[in-house]
Amino acid sequence: MLLGVNVDHVATLREARKTFEPDPVMASTLAILGGADGITLHLREDRRHVNDRDLRLLREVVPCELNLEMAATEEMLNIALNIKPDLITLVPEKRHELTTEGGLDLIRQKGYLRTYISKIKDTGIPVSLFINPEIPDIEISSEVGADMVEIHTGLYANAKGTAQLEELHRVIRAVQEGLKVGLQVNAGHGLTYYNVSKVAAIKGLRGLYIGHSIISRAVLVGIERAVREMKELIFIHSRSEKRL
């Protein structure tokens, strides 16, 4: 099963200071060295985290799957067709949401998406749709010409106890239905080191797309070394002959 690492939150940290670090491009190369099968970024209309420069550089340096998450707008279509990511995942986008809140509204957008997807597919780039774990959404995904779907695991991730088990079964049923209609099926959103095991165990899933939890852990597992390196630097220069 593939792991696509979403590096948006590296850029969120950079944008907190509008500076040059941490760089999602550098983080991506390290994620790939760690075994990531792909890098995902969500280029938002408001560019709140990753930006056009990140996408351009990632296209140059990512040797595995570069998955561009984007809203189905004309602006994003032009950018995507110019950059040519390896995969385009269409997601709903609301300006004031903290993160993508749910899957696409396929019933309302069916006609629009069919035309939009065909424009992408004419260029040979595969299209995935981020959808809720609902059987009708699987059927519509296939009807509108998607190659893949990414099943939204957010409700599973946020539920507890028996409710979580019910949500897991909704995800499993959606995966099975997706495979039945010939789609490749991925899953993602809200997956953590604590809840990933049951989703990773679902038969037939192509891959998982994970961001927040991996970037959060990276901050913690890396902080000890980062502080040690800064201490060393300060120590060396505070005892140097060239003190000012």
Ligand code: PXP
């Ligand atoms: N998949 C999609 C479509 C997303 O929008 C996101 C969040 O950007 C993710 C996966 C990753 O979710 P998380 O950051 O919760 O792991």
